Amino acid sequence: MLCIALLALVGLTAAVPAFKHSHGTRLGSSAVDAFKTNDTQIGKQGFLDQNLLWTGGIVPYVFSKTFLNEDIERMLVLKAMQGIENATCVRFVQRTNEQNYLQIFADPFRCYSSYGRQVSSPNGQRIGLSISNCFPNGSIGITQHELMFALGFHNEELRLDRDEYVDINWTNIKAANRDLFQKRPSTAFGEPYDFGSILHYGMFDFAIDPTVWTIKPKEKYGDRKIGQREQLSAIDINKINKMYNCDGSAPIKVA
Structure with missing residues (x-):
């Protein structure tokens, strides 16, 4: 507590x-x-x-x-x-x-x-x-x-399936920061892609030209907002609960 x-x-x-x-x-x-x-x-x-x-x-x-x-x-x-x-x-x-x-x-x-x-x-x-x-x-x-x-x-946009949901503007990202946008293998705990995650970059993060986007939802998701820093999303909460086995079905056992 x-x-x-x-x-x-x-x-x-x-x-x-x-x-x-x-x-x-x-x-x-x-x-x-x-x-x-x-x-x-x-x-x-x-x-x-x-x-x-x-x-x-x-x-x-x-x-x-x-x-x-x-x-x-x-x-x-x-x-x-x-x-x-x-x-x-x-x-x-x-x-x-x-x-x-x-x-x-x-x-x-x-x-x-x-x-x-x-x-x-x-x-x-x-x-x-x-x-x-x-x-x-x-x-x-x-x-x-x-x-x-x-x-x-x-970050959410590092999921392996992110290219189905967002575009990355590599030309507007400094070479030293491009590793920040590289996808990583693993598990998303069965949760859908979360544009509203507190762990999603905003459209202009790490931009060379701050007036030009670095990451944005694909056209079919164009009305989705990204980069909020207000509070955990419902999916963020689900992922924490799944990662830490909060339902009690499989308690974490680590050193």
Whole structure:
């Protein structure tokens, strides 16, 4: 169960993990996505290797000292966690002595996260949430976006069947960022393509020319909106519940 005892949630700082996702160039990032793990471990949208999931759906966390004076943003992060908890069996708990845990810190500019449960350094697995860029108008959507990565998901448009639903404008994507749009093999948990996923890129993300699209729904889906960062979609929730066996039929067993 998520606890609101904010003053106890202080961690130390650490080096940025090797495998991370950065939210988008509109936040000033030029980082290349971290699809460097073995492809057999990566899902079409979710990991297949249970060792990259959080044991029993329990995710320990701390706030870095960089959040000490950011009361509003700390509350928004907790609200984002609560939204996931209310819809799934995943639980975020304040870290006591767990070896693997999330350290949530205030990156100067970017919003990013590692994919899945990583073997943490002594100072934890970092999620970077820029105070100025990751909470627009008091929104929790970007935080939930990054938390879904930490739970073990990738972007929706990386599904192997994505070319049936969207077009990619490779000529308007910097060469250094094209790996962000490469499809990955795995499972989508039997769920349909989700234009409304909180993990779907927007039409102009990572654009060389910001007035020209980089990804858009195919003509037959032209009225679909992509890139929302308000809250989890119904399909996002279904996928979390399926990944973490929230119906109780097959409890997760990982090291």
